[in-house]
Amino acid sequence: MAVQLLYFAWVREAIGRDGESVELPETIVTAADLVDWLAARGGGYAQAFANPSRLRAAIDQSFVQLDAPVAGAREIALFPPVTGG
Amino acid sequence: MRQILVGEADFDSAALLGELESLGGGAVASFMGVVRGGDGLTAMRLDHYPAMTERALADIAVRAEARWSLLGLVIIHRVGELRPGERIVFVGTASAHRAAALDACHFLIDWLKTEAPFWKKESFADGESRWVAARCEDDQATARWGA
Numbered sequence: 646m647a648v649q650l651l652y653f654a655w656v657r658e659a660i661g662r663d664g665e666s667v668e669l670p671e672t673i674v675t676a677a678d679l680v681d682w683l684a685a686r687g688g689g690y691a692q693a694f695a696n697p698s699r700l701r702a703a704i705d706q707s708f709v710q711l712d713a714p715v716a717g718a719r720e721i722a723l724f725p726p727v728t729g730g
Numbered sequence: 731m732r733q734i735l736v737g738e739a740d741f742d743s744a745a746l747l748g749e750l751e752s753l754g755g756g757a758v759a760s761f762m763g764v765v766r767g768g769d770g771l772t773a774m775r776l777d778h779y780p781a782m783t784e785r786a787l788a789d790i791a792v793r794a795e796a797r798w799s800l801l802g803l804v805i806i807h808r809v810g811e812l813r814p815g816e817r818i819v820f821v822g823t824a825s826a827h828r829a830a831a832l833d834a835c836h837f838l839i840d841w842l843k844t845e846a847p848f849w850k851k852e853s854f855a856d857g858e859s860r861w862v863a864a865r866c867e868d869d870q871a872t873a874r875w876g877a
Contacts, residue, residue, distance in 0.1 A: 728849050728850045
């Protein structure tokens with residue numbers, strides 16, 4: 646099933662796009678697996694996703710840890726730690 | 731009364747305080763964040779995750795309302811391009827007595843810093859720009875309120 650990926654802040658800038666629709670291979674179980682899979686694309690993706698400790702994620706608009714399962718997700722957002730307020 | 735707003739427009743903090751004062755309680759507390767000048771900062775851009783932001787703020791408001799007896803709660807957070815001295819964020823609370831309003835206001839701004847999907851990018855006079863890094867002090871401030 647297609648999943649909508651969204652990127653924010655420097656993740657978006659490194660990749661050069663704010664989102665995309667992808668078909669996730671079955672080997673991707675967690676958000677961390679997704680990060681590794683995206684990093685393997687190289688270029689800006691490798692730059693954005695090389696260091697998972699700098700990344701945070703939300704699945705269907707709720708914050709999750711990177712070890713959260715992605716099964717059934719419609720929208721997965723990847724971004725740096727938030728800096729609002 | 732609960733008011734949550736995210737947008738580019740400036741807001742009237744005096745009017746917001748007036749609304750909180752009119753709710754019949756004995757206490758109104760507020761926090762306002764302003765773009766800090768200095769170090770050659772010329773502008774700050776605030777990005778957010780629109781589909782998630784209002785929901786995240788509503789979740790934070792629900793937590794505050796469950797924990798303290800509040801008559802009113804206001805969260806306003808601006809996004810887009812802001813200059814030094816401009817207002818970024820307003821948190822206001824009203825309650826019967828001061829402790830609830832003060833504590834809830836402090837909780838709300840601490841949680842906003844770490845649990846709402848906003849990102850700041852600073853631009854400087856020398857043409858440099860950089861994304862603001864998250865501060866571990868902010869995580870500690872949030873953590874002290876418990877889960």
